[in-house]
């Protein structure tokens with residue numbers, strides 16, 4: 001019984017607590033950024049008590065749902081949340097839990113896999129642009145345009161399939177892609193898209209533990225792909241590529257959150273807190289109706305009131 005009560009309990013972080021928590025993980029200036037300064041096992045020190053995590057997540061999910069309704073009603077801003085991580089860092093689970101209370105009509109999740117032939121016949125931002133959220137909506141990128149400076153950087157032979165003109169494929173291509181992303185995100189921010197980027201920072205040890213669990217537990221076997229092990233063997237190359245990408249693209253209007261991913265309860269709380277904080281800052285109010293629209297409502301009321309039934 002006690003357990004049921006605890007599960008149903010809902011608690012909210014105050015704005016002050018929320019901001020203190022996010023300050024720990026938010027990167028808005030890439031100067032001097034190093035992944036080694038970010039601990040995947042971090043549990044937010046004294047800021048969160050693990051025993052309250054479930055209640056705080058429930059409170060966050062509820063709060064997010066209210067804010068999303070206002071975002072939709074106001075219909076001015078769009079929100080884009082980018083999720084990047086090594087395999088088994090918990091992207092899917094985080095997205096599922098954090099958005100569990102949100103009206104599905106207000107959210108659109110896009111998973112970016114290896115690009116199709118059609119996608120590769122276009123510039124690298126093409127498929128990301130097609131998936132951008134419209135005003136009033138939250139767009140979730142499960143992997144994103146960043147893969148073009150991550151997996152492709154780690155495996156440069158993938159560039160060959162992209163059929164780029166040879167003279168454009170130089171050693172500077174990664175810096176140029178990151179600069180293009182900076183411009184793209186700046187443009188989106190100026191058009192009313194709030195951008196939040198999450199790097200779920202998993203340790204190599206924890207990834208091993210989660211892979212073994214996927215192999216050992218029959219109901220988790222489907223989550224394992226032999227390719228995951230190949231990518232794991234490039235761990236250091238990926239860490240360097242992530243570090244370069246975050247350093248080049250962190251900005252106040254497009255912050256990165258380097259979220260500890262070894263403990264799922266921390267990951268989920270930080271992500272929900274970041275989205276709540278960003279929406280809270282927008283001062284969301286439903287659009288005021290014009291005089292004509294108000295007159296139409298009056299007319300509709302009168303029509304209903306004078307109906308026979």
Ligand code: ATP
Pocket residue numbers: 087088092112113114115142143144147148151152158225
């Ligand atoms: P999960 O494993 O949890 O299902 P996932 O995001 O790892 O999620 P997968 O289908 O396993 O999904 O992998 C997608 C793969 O597509 C990743 O290895 C990723 O690096 C790759 N990918 C994504 N974008 C690109 C890209 N632009 N070029 C090449 N490969 C890409």
Ligand code: MG
Pocket residue numbers: 087225228
């Ligand atoms: Mg995978």
